[in-house]
Amino acid sequence: MEILAEHVNYVMQELPPHVTLVAVTKTRPVELLEEAYSLGLRDFGENRVQEMCDKQPLLPADVRWHQIGHLQTNKVKYIAPFVHLIHSVDSLKLLAEINRQAAKNERVIDVLLQVYIAREESKFGLDDDEVIELLNNHETAAMQNIRICGLMGMATFTDNDLVVRNEFASLKKLFEKLRNGFFSGHEEFRWLSMGMSGDYHIAIEEGSNMVRIGTALFGER
Ligand SMILES: *Cc1c(COP(=O)(O)O)cnc(C)c1O
Numbered sequence: 001m002e003i004l005a006e007h008v009n010y011v012m013q014e015l016p017p018h019v020t021l022v023a024v025t026k027t028r029p030v031e032l033l034e035e036a037y038s039l040g041l042r043d044f045g046e047n048r049v050q051e052m053c054d055k056q057p058l059l060p061a062d063v064r065w066h067q068i069g070h071l072q073t074n075k076v077k078y079i080a081p082f083v084h085l086i087h088s089v090d091s092l093k094l095l096a097e098i099n100r101q102a103a104k105n106e107r108v109i110d111v112l113l114q115v116y117i118a119r120e121e122s123k124f125g126l127d128d129d130e131v132i133e134l135l136n137n138h139e140t141a142a143m144q145n146i147r148i149c150g151l152m153g154m155a156t157f158t159d160n161d162l163v164v165r166n167e168f169a170s171l172k173k174l175f176e177k178l179r180n181g182f183f184s185g186h187e188e189f190r191w192l193s194m195g196m197s198g199d200y201h202i203a204i205e206e207g208s209n210m211v212r213i214g215t216a217l218f219g220e221r
Pocket of ligand 1 (some may be wrong): 218
């Protein structure tokens with residue numbers, strides 16, 4: 001508990017006030033989430049639907065649950081009743097299903113579009129053109145039960161800070177382009193989710209306002 005408090009305080013002190021900390025709790029036992037909660041953390045990130053659904057009823061109702069990992073369309077229904085923000089929307093099909101399940105639950109679900117910025121091969125994430133295409137799609141425009149609230153991206157896993165910095169800068173550039181263009185006047189489009197334990201300092205310098213941190217808070221998984 002004391003060690004966790006030290007880590008939480010350390011990370012919190014480093015974050016500028018405009019940056020939201022999502023504590024990444026995947027693979028961690030419920031007891032640890034309870035400790036984190038008692039230290040004041042309210043935003044928890046999970047990457048597996050089953051795990052989030054197991055933990056959610058065991059924690060206080062004011063926890064904000066963030067889906068940060070790849071989300072399969074057929075799993076949306078399980079998190080739709082309670083999820084706070086889905087960071088990993090990477091297709092029209094997924095967005096449509098989130099909209100459908102949100103409507104069933106009579107709510108509006110906030111989402112981020114996941115953008116592919118890393119050099120590494122990855123199956124997940126949209127490129128800049130696909131983001132524009134998705135936004136301009138008439139089906140997207142008709143969705144009443146989702147709100148697109150920003151972008152999420154993951155940089156290449158490398159010691160080369162310049163590579164990481166450039167990737168984050170490219171995402172920030174797209175974010176600003178959309179904020180001043182497509183989403184101009186839409187206050188809800190305001191989250192740029194980038195930065196993990198190894199690269200959140202760079203991410204914040206490059207304009208992140210939401211970091212997803214696991215290891216730096218809770219130790220190695
Ligand atoms: C696991 C994970 C994180 C946190 O990683 P750490 O290195 O432990 O901080 C952040 N974002 C996503 C999408 C993850 O899957």
